[in-house]
Amino acid sequence: EAVKFNAHILRQILPEEGLLLLPSSAAASNQPSDYSSEEELNIEGDDTECDYSKVCSTLRQMMRDWSEEGAAERHCCYGPILEGLERLYPVGGEKGKREQVRVLVPGCGLGRLPWEIVRRGFSAQGNEFAFYMLFASNHILNSIRAPRSVKVFPFLHMSNNHVLASDQLRPVLIPDVSPMHVPDGVDFSMCAGDFVEVYDKEPQRFDVVATCFF
Numbered sequence: 001e002a003v004k005f006n007a008h009i010l011r012q013i014l015p016e017e018g019l020l021l022l023p024s025s026a027a028a029s030n031q032p033s034d035y036s037s038e039e040e041l042n043i044e045g046d047d048t049e050c051d052y053s054k055v056c057s058t059l060r061q062m063m064r065d066w067s068e069e070g071a072a073e074r075h076c077c078y079g080p081i082l083e084g085l086e087r088l089y090p091v092g093g094e095k096g097k098r099e100q101v102r103v104l105v106p107g108c109g110l111g112r113l114p115w116e117i118v119r120r121g122f123s124a125q126g127n128e129f130a131f132y133m134l135f136a137s138n139h140i141l142n143s144i145r146a147p148r149s150v151k152v153f154p155f156l157h158m159s160n161n162h163v164l165a166s167d168q169l170r171p172v173l174i175p176d177v178s179p180m181h182v183p184d185g186v187d188f189s190m191c192a193g194d195f196v197e198v199y200d201k202e203p204q205r206f207d208v209v210a211t212c213f214f
Helices: 002-013 049-066 068-088 112-119 131-143 165-169 195-199
Strands: 102-106 123-128 150-152 172-174 188-192
Touching: 002 131, 002 150, 049 068, 049 131, 049 150, 049 172, 068 112, 068 172, 102 112, 112 123, 112 188, 123 131, 123 195, 131 188
Parallel strands: 102 123, 123 188
Antiparallel strands: 150 172
């Protein structure tokens, strides 16, 4: 059943129709997404071991970026960046309104760091190269409205670093907050592509570059 839950959320992220990610009624509901054991998945394609590894990594990143269980890690990784931004641009400071400060976030993964930056009143653009992360972040940021409404099993495909056998089957609910809750008047966007190629010809477009590689 855990495998079916993960397959179900992946199908929501990437429907059969193609690469266009569409909102789903299940994602917008107030209840955790469920999976019918009688539903036919029929996922076809020439999958590689590399594809499998990246999908598993994306599932774990959902836990890290968008669940209550990942809050402590986010605080350690993103906290210093957010605190630094707030020190540089205090509310009501001499450097102007925060929404006029444009922050670029290369390697933003599933978009939690640029979302946190926007939530503090800045304008931000996330940049990501990996399609796996881009597909998943698009679904989370644009299709899921209710907190804790989607169940995933991020540890299912890991056979190490478990204290108990049951840890491998432990689900998490995402997102821990509604991604739709951002301040009015700020600019929040995501850009796909290689950082150097995309921004090579516009070095003065952003006031701050903030990134967290791990």
